[in-house]
Amino acid sequence: MLTDILLILLKIVAVVLLFAMPIGSLMTLLGDRKQSSMIQNRVGPNRARLSIIPGLGRLPLVGIPHFLADGLKMIFKEDAIPDGADRTWHNIVPAMALFPAIVMWAVIPFHDHYCTGEIVVQNYRDICVEGQTRNFFSIANLDAGLLYVFAISGVSVYGAAIAGWASNAKYSLIGGLRSSAQMISYEVSMALSVAGAILIYGTLNLNEMVVQQGHLIGGWLPMWGIVVQPLAFFIFLGAMMAETKRAPFDMPEGESEIVAGYFTEFSSMKFAVIQLSEYVATVFVGALIATIFLGGWQVPYLYGDGFHFGNTPTAALELPYWAVIALRIGAFSFKTIFILWLQFMLRWTLPRFRYDQVMNLGWKIFLPLSLANLVITAFVVAIL
Amino acid sequence: MFGIPIGWYLTLSAALFVLGAIGLVLRRNAIVMFMCIEIMLNAVNLTFIAFARYHNDLGGHLFVFMVIAVAAAEAGIGLALIVNVYRHRRSLNVDDINLMQG
Amino acid sequence: MAETIFFIVFALGALGFSAAVLIAKNPINSAVMLVCSFFCLAGIYVMLSATFMAVIQILVYAGAIMVLFIFVLMLLNIRDDEIEAPRLSIHQGIAILAGTGIFFTIALSIAAWSGSSSRVAHDTMSDTFGTVEPIGDQLITSYVLPFEMAAILLLVGIVGAVVVAKKRF
């Protein structure tokens, strides 16, 4: 009992503090600043230095010290609450924004369940013989994991909506309205597009989904979501980007129209927390898409005991279990970061949509496409 | 493990139901009244789920599923009606919605 | 024991937040309190091994219905000047008395039901009770008719909402 609780706490710490948050906050720097500067052909952050550490004092370190400076600045800034704002909600809102972004990580599998016994590979699956499987690599292994993700992402609307409302400012209110409308709209196509994948894998459990993606079609092509559901992948990526309000869907915080949207009136650490929650959510999008569409922790042809080429019982290239685990977690991280990179590339290359374009895209293009995708998938699944 | 009597859950749901009904009578704000109806529906859902657990019958869960679908549809139409009334009256207070006597 | 504590926490949470819905002056506060109440109820559903329903509760009630409420409240932008004046206390008194009476009527019949035997939950429950799979199975077999009808219902809801709320034809 006690060890279980300790284990869960440990996993939470590992996932949130060692994976989601660091990647999320690093993105503020590398993605938003350095990558954008490279795309826009300018230098980007390079002035802050870590002069207190001997030896590093003169190096720009690709601007990483800026990140620390930013944090310091945030902490010491004044926390301003506008006149007429609802003080209680204004204080609570950052937590409301951060909470779902972090809680969603509970079901992301970083690796298959740990097997204490011997692993036999059969029909592209690791089967654990003479031992137990222990869930070490995801915080909670829920049967309805995907539904859980949708549920929590539905709740994440409140942060933005209430933030806009509580600020007692027009731009904030408009930003809040836009964000809630946009998130409601895109949730539909988000869930529908992934329904095809649910049909194919026959499960809502994310880890089981990943396990099934280890299957090889015709003995060579990994049955990743992107292979069997290419259209759904793009719809889901787009819908998730809209859901997390990333550019080019960043209408709720379009600075050319409504300053910073729903968090215009937030400053200091409250601003930082809202910002951080957005980045954590962005990282989560990467992780979720990697899980559903890019094979999660699967490395092609790698199974529990090493590399198999084709449906063979023995490994062509044997590897120790720890190496397999390391490879897989590494692969998962790589995929997550790849999707992140893709999102930032999109952000800095595409212009922002107009509000009506966002809505049209959601309701008139994504929704019919995802419906068609679902129907076709259902037919194909029924025939096969 | 399952040591809590079903009666506790049922009493809770009865309390929630009555709370919702009282709110419906007392509050004058149309949207809050509607929220009170949602509380009542949730009390019903809790009753169903408690009884389903007791009878070991999934029928209760499926009923709840339908209730939630109905609640969603009702929320859509109800809020639309409220918005419509607000356009005419500029108020959400049901005491102002009194063009017809009685 | 832990279960009892959880129950008390969730039950008090559900009741307290629901009461807060009634008491809160500002409709937005009411809405958020209601969401909190839904979360507590979802917790209780999990205790009753209705995990799927708990998730659906959050997904639909908290994630969709209440968002719509908040959206409408923000759209109409009710500010302090429109917050209702307190009602006559005699009305409140009567309503609360009547409510308490009704509550005790219901509670008495529940007590009569649960008191006659030790009504605890069913003990021969299968592991998958209340999870996605059996419910999904039922939905497309025995309950396929209401399921399809629910589809029509949602269509009617959409059409009706659009018809009523559209600004002009």
Next chain:
Amino acid sequence: MGNPAFDILSILPFAVACSFGMLILLLEVFQRQTASRSYLAGIAVVGFLLTAFVSGSFLPTGTARATFGGMAWIDGYTQIFTSLFCLAGALTAMIAPRYLQEHGADRGEFYALLLFSVAGMIMMVAAADLVVFFVALEIMSIAVYALAAYTRRSKLSSEAGFKYFVLGAFASAILLYGIALVYGATGTTNLAAIGQAFGGDVARGATGDAAAMSTLAQNAIVAAARGADVSVAAVIGNTGAGAVPLAILGATLILIAFSFKIAAVPFHMWAPDAYTGAPTPVVGFMAAAVKAAGVAALFRVVSVALFSDSFRGGEYGWVQIFFALALLSMVVGNLVALVQGNIKRMLAYSSVAHAGYMLVAFTAVGFRGGDISMGSGLVFYLFAYTIATIGAFGVLSWLGSRGMPCDNFEDLDGVGYRYPWIGLAMSIFMLSAAGIPPAAGFIGKFLVFKSAVAASAAGGPGSGLLIFLVVTGILVSVAGVYYYLRVIVHLYMKKATREVPEMPYGAARWAIVICAVLTLALGVLPGKLVNSSEQAVGQMAGRADGVYQQSAEAPLPTPGGIRLIR
């Protein structure tokens, strides 16, 4: 489909109505903004007729069966009401176009919502399980909420929709709580199974009655047929002593919710406001079809699920409830209608009174257990009432125009001379509503009161009360003649105070003519309808002594889910 459990044909009426609704929605999309939508009304009428035709012809008459795993009953009762609802819907669709054009609301969604609500009504009456019943009820209600607020530029209409919605949603919540408690007491939502449980175990308590045990075994078979994971022992263990209070409370809440829906006193307060404000053709539909659906479904629920001796009469019977409701509705409805100056409001209270007359039939049936055919008067009454009400509101909407509604008695002045045929039709509807021969309403009232008298003739405690109910009913309906005749007085004996413009569109007139002719025809030659309603009620499926045996059904096949990889 070879599988009898998924007999698509059996829900064909529902499917046809829904398909036509969707068709109209689609056609509406491709309309130009200014184009006239009247032809959509034609399509809707075709849809209604086709629905009625399908319900009558694709199902063998005289047979009753449960479909979709015991979720719906297709029997004579369903069929006869399907035709009634389709008639009401078609007439409303014919009356509506001109009204909608006048009020700048000429959009196809109106007809789509009409079709959907009729689809809901059909399933309400066909429901063999409370799940189906509830979802169908909501399909109907939500469509009607939207219809009530349809001319949303009018303040009255929007308020009417809103009030109707709040009370309707409240009633739904009460209904659901009642269903939940009944589910708790019996462990099932199937109407027949509830009836068996109430007849056996719940009512008899834990007396160890052998007969109760056997019904419970049947109950378990039903549950098993629905695919539930229940053993016989589990079901027997479920109910039993102590469930009685829950069952009574649940049944009472369900009856209260129904009273809301059919606007019986004291749960009628929404009706006058909603009827006054809503668009006139919709009011006709609400007052007639929605009420008919509520009454028909209530009759099914009561006579299937709550018909055991102890629940019907006896210790905790609903006869007393219906007695009180009927008495109050008749008295209050008629007396308040006397003092109304607004015709729509007057008709609203008159519809409350009519709910009271209908409940007299319930009281009679409940009083005299076992003989359900007494309810056949109810079916006839509903037909007569529906046609006359839709006709009356049709006349009102035909006479009114935008900014000059025909709402008050004075607005009818002289219409009888200006439009002789319309005046005649209105007089016929009023006579029918007042229950004066030769209109159909007379036969309806006669049948209902006759059943009550017949029920009391068997004697027993309380039969005097039943006679009292009948006498009160007759007295107040005599009082009611006053306000119906007042309409006729205004039609013929007052000077016209305003000019009624010539009406360009004829379908509404035809609808009024059809209503008038039907009202007269049913009044003069009631035999056929009386026979078929007797048949429909007598063979109602699902009753313990009915022709239909629930347990004959095989367990459902369970496709193990669709899997690509396993």
